Amino acid sequence: MALRPVQVNIKALDASAVGRFWAQALGWSAHSPGVTTYVGPVGEFVWPDPVAVGVDVVPVPEPKTATKNRVHLDLATTSAAHQAELVARLQALGATPADVGQGDVPWTVLADPEGNEFCVLEPREVYRDTGPIAAVVVDCADPRAMARFWGEAIDWATHEVTDDYAVLRSAKGGGPYLEFLRTPGLKTVPDRVHLDLLPYPGDDQAAEVARLRALGATGLDLGQGDVPWTCLADPEGHEFCVLAPS
Numbered sequence: 538m539a540l541r542p543v544q545v546n547i548k549a550l551d552a553s554a555v556g557r558f559w560a561q562a563l564g565w566s567a568h569s570p571g572v573t574t575y576v577g578p579v580g581e582f583v584w585p586d587p588v589a590v591g592v593d594v595v596p597v598p599e600p601k602t603a604t605k606n607r608v609h610l611d612l613a614t615t616s617a618a619h620q621a622e623l624v625a626r627l628q629a630l631g632a633t634p635a636d637v638g639q640g641d642v643p644w645t646v647l648a649d650p651e652g653n654e655f656c657v658l659e660p661r662e663v664y665r666d667t668g669p670i671a672a673v674v675v676d677c678a679d680p681r682a683m684a685r686f687w688g689e690a691i692d693w694a695t696h697e698v699t700d701d702y703a704v705l706r707s708a709k710g711g712g713p714y715l716e717f718l719r720t721p722g723l724k725t726v727p728d729r730v731h732l733d734l735l736p737y738p739g740d741d742q743a744a745e746v747a748r749l750r751a752l753g754a755t756g757l758d759l760g761q762g763d764v765p766w767t768c769l770a771d772p773e774g775h776e777f778c779v780l781a782p783s
Contacts, residue, residue: 539692676720
């Protein structure tokens with residue numbers, strides 16, 4: 538039994554506008570089959586994508602607070618010129634510079650039109666084959682503990698684990714990395730960005746949820762009501778959802 542990360546869920550006041558931003562930012566397409574806007578690779582709409590982790594923008598009535606998100610995206614670039622061009626293009630699309638205390642670093646920190654922080658990385662060889670999203674990055678207190686939980690929760694392989702940093706990636710070798718970064722401070726507000734996980738066809742959603750609870754996940758009531766997915770929190774309180782099998 539295992540789950541696969543299939544999309545990064547972003548809450549937004551204007552899901553269509555934020556979805557369009559991320560589609561243009563990533564060079565992907567935006568699809569709005571219902572109230573949410575799904576952003577995935579260009580081409581015939583396929584969900585879940587077999588390699589990429591998509592972006593699903595969900596409408597909510599509350600704006601983002603001033604508190605930095607504890608989950609964000611890192612975008613890949615192939616050269617210094619590409620990084621500069623991408624930053625300029627993103628700002629033309631409505632992104633704004635963001636100061637999260639990063640200091641003098643080779644990457645650029647921006648925020649999407651509703652304030653969700655993300656990074657445009659300098660070119661790094663490790664991200665040469667990830668696609669536009671290099672990594673989904675999670676701030677945490679204990680990367681080793683997060684690697685243990687998430688390494689059991691999903692079917693991705695653990696690449697590196699230290700006291701300050703842990704890295705997972707699909708065992709198939711494609712798509713983004715999932716990175717846990719030791720960060721001061723504790724989670725204080727609900728996550729604006731989280732991962733959605735999907736069982737494989739034929740697997741039982743309820744059994745997967747029970748397995749995650751045994752690993753240390755806890756149930757979560759976000760006012761979601763009667764929905765086909767289950768909201769949980771990992772051992773440090775980061776929200777995530779287990780979707781119904783496709």
